[in-house]
Amino acid sequence: MNNFLTDYQMASLVEAIQTAENHSTGEIRVHIDSTTEGHNAEIAFEVFKTLCKDKTEEQNAVLFHVNFEQQYLTIIGDEGIHKKVHQSFWDKMHDEITTAFSKGKYHDGLKKAIMETGIELKNHFPIVGENPNELPNEITFS
Numbered sequence: 001m002n003n004f005l006t007d008y009q010m011a012s013l014v015e016a017i018q019t020a021e022n023h024s025t026g027e028i029r030v031h032i033d034s035t036t037e038g039h040n041a042e043i044a045f046e047v048f049k050t051l052c053k054d055k056t057e058e059q060n061a062v063l064f065h066v067n068f069e070q071q072y073l074t075i076i077g078d079e080g081i082h083k084k085v086h087q088s089f090w091d092k093m094h095d096e097i098t099t100a101f102s103k104g105k106y107h108d109g110l111k112k113a114i115m116e117t118g119i120e121l122k123n124h125f126p127i128v129g130e131n132p133n134e135l136p137n138e139i140t141f142s
Helices: 007-021 040-051 087-102 106-124
Strands: 027-032 061-067 072-077
Touching (some): 007 106, 027 106, 087 106
C-alpha cells in the first residue's frame, strides 16, 4: 500500500506526532492516499471532515494529506487554527515538504513538518491542565 515509507519510518512518524502533540492541545493527523486520481484537494477535504473536523474541543486539528503517486500534498487545519495561524506558515511548510519530497526525502519532510506544527500549535494552544489525546495518532490510508 505504501512504497514511499518503510514500516520503521511510519512508526517514527507516529512517534513524532505523539511528541508534537505533547506540547499543545492541538492534534495532528497524517493520511496517505494511494487511490485518488485527480481532485486531490476535494478528497483531502473529505478525509479531513471524516478524521478531524470539529472532533477537538478547540477545533485545533491539522491534517497532512499526502498522495505520493500524484505528488500531491494538502495541509488542512480546523477553524480554531485558522483563526490563529497565518496562511504564510502553512505555505512555507508546504514548500519545505514538497522540496523534501522532490529529493525523495518523504520521511524527513513529513517528520520535520509534524514537529514544526507541534511548535506552532504550542504557541497558540498551550496546555492548561489535562491534555487528553482527542484523535488517534496512527497514520491512515486509502
